[in-house]
Amino acid sequence: MFFGGGGRGFPFGMDDDDEGGFPGMGGMGGMGGPRGPPKEVDNKKLYEVLGVEKDATPDQIKKAYRKLAIKAHPDKGGDPEKFKEIQAAYEVLFDREKREIYDKHGMEGLKGGGGGPGGMDDIFSMFMGGGRGGPRQKQKMRVKPIARKVEITLADVYNGKTVEVEVERQRICSTCEGVGGTDASAVQTCSGCKGRGMRTIMRQMGPGMYSQSTGPCDECNGQGEMIDMEKRCKTCKGKKVKKDKKKISVEIDKGAPNGEQYTIHGEGDCVPDVEPGDVIVVVQVKPNKIFQRKGADLLIEKEITLLEALTGADFTIMHLDGRIVRVQCEQGQVIKPNTIMTCEGQGLPFHKTPYKFGNLFINFTVKFPEEVNPTQIKQVQSILQSQAKSDKETSDINSVETKFVLQ
Template sequence: MPVETELYELLGVSVEAGEAEIKKAYRKKAMQHHPDKNIDDPDAGQKFQEIAAAYEILTDPQSRAAYDRGGMAGLNGGPGGGPGGMDAADLFAQFFEGSGMFFDFAGGPGMGRRKGKGEDSVIPYDVTLEDLYNGKTVQMNIQKEVLCGVCKGSGARGSAKPKQCSKCEGKGWAFVQTAISPNHYGTSRAPCSDCKGTGEKLREKDRCKKCKGEKTVKEKSRQEIQIEKGMTDRQRIVLAGAGDQEPGVPPGDVIFILKAAPHESFERSGNDLLMHVTITLSEALLGFSRILVTHLDGRGVHVSSPPGKIIKPDDSIVLRGEGMPIYKRSDTKGDLYVLFEVEMPDQQWLRSVDTAALASLLPPKRSNPEPAPEIVDEVKYEEIDIEDVRGRSYPAGADFFDSAGFQFGDGGDGDDWEDDDEDEDEDGHGEPECRPQ
């Protein structure tokens, strides 16, 4: 039984509700509380945002599990929290990126602007697989807003005091209309553009000369980030309190999100690695003893095949403990999988040898089936690149090409397409257009 049920109650569903039931309840609630249908209710927009937020959490398996285990505190990284202790407002930022919505989880979902902390700055950072294998320390300059040293963040000149904003009459917000469709508009509340949501403004002559009344100025600072061994693509590195400053609240965080570039030799899957190695026909038949891998740290890895072992195309071996370092346990590593490709001799080599003598050494050719079919058609021998065939829009099954190559990592999981009918209910109606994007 979940420790909290407020989000379920917000949508009017039971804690055992399935995804289809939650979707149907969301559509009904969203239509009921849409700001366009409740123009006279100033809280309709906030209610609509709460419903959308509850829907996003309860339809995502990870966030729903975290909420069921620890409630809103679980989403906020408390006992029973989600992966990595993700901050609940950061979770909502993923769902509603660019929407201008803010949520405060101190008193439950959708209580207005996030309190107690400034906004976080998110910075993508490109890394190589070598960086993630070996670790790396990076020094960089970051420009951020800091409190003005002259007015101490008041924005005022001397002892001047701000006056009530005339545009919003001190409320800090105003009604705005947003186009939902070509002939459909919704009304919601937004921070006042004149006073930026504070409800008060300084006269021009009363503003601080240094910050021009903005209360903050731009400043460059040098920051160091540590890319630890075993980190993964899209992992976050958080510099707590290094974000922009604003009066009255602690500064937010600077969050670096790692973006790993594909590697020309290795593929990564969790803590394991895969690489393709080409060997000659002689090595495939008679064995080999050589450096197969130049690793991500520059080491050569020498491997010998067992005597009498014939290696066939697409055979694979595993090198235990030669994969990626495990995050926070870098003395332990995953495994490295090596997939063999056998390089066949070319036409020039074939012309240089005694083909009759070669045939006597090789296994005999395959004979025709017995009994032979009654009808035998002669067809033309024509070469083609199988990758060209893969790129065509044939209605083949998902496993059609399984025998044509080794599949590794994230490929073939079906996440690269969506069923257009997936979100339709039993009446054939999709989700309403009013869902925030």
């Protein structure tokens, strides 16, 4: 037995707009009650953000975007969140396909249209309070950082130092504020690439054979826009940026390791509508003639005479902060070659904890006399007679006369 239904002979009143589903229980008509009125599409928000009408042309959208972006740009003291909203609205409305989807379905239509950084899910999250899995922070576009190396001494590492680094960079033109012309009307969307900056070219290789290649638009040099020569900015010549030099002060921490990097945010190159780049200062520590470094520890090589090795050494060291450090070895304590003495707390400050210090290690080398005369031999023998006698007793067995040649 069949019930009269939606025109296709199916039971339960399935109509032509159903996509094989059953309303009310995953799509079954008649089981979930009557369907409500269609949900109203909210497709005005992005137009309101840019302050344009729904029938605005691409040129009008671009002009409105540039005007708002200049005011809201973080480099000009604008609101970063407002700037991101303006960018997101422009990204949708300037793209023909995305704009069509938005006009028909609103932000819901853009949901899931790209899960990667900067994709439609991020725009959906910004305006709707969450995409799939909740709100995500939009990845910011940022200009490539400028890297500079600065050389410092080991004394600078011990004491800390403020250095100045001169950076040559490009910044937003202050005359046109990054527009490239006297006003927004000076900039027109390139007709060759429709503002994309890229063009696809088809070439015939033979009968029925074609090759396709994509490259920068030759009309706008990949910029996606053209600037009216009569309205072009005289300061930057339409480039929107101009070269600039600035001295930046960087405070080097006490105990900073070789290769330590310091990032100065927003002081690098600038490009319109993009987050300013950073300056990264890389520290290089020059070798010291006296002190060798290993982390927070220091090592010096100290040569002493044979007399000092036998009777006790007493000497001073000029430290990296200008202090005179006196080193006294106990009398009667024989210092053998390559003996290492530890002076606790006399090394470098620990990085990030400058109130703590490493150790100073002293590696001793003993300078022996070139020759000893007969009188000196007798004096040494008389002093070390007991030790020499003991050594002689053990060496008389199977002794062989040998002549040594010192190289």
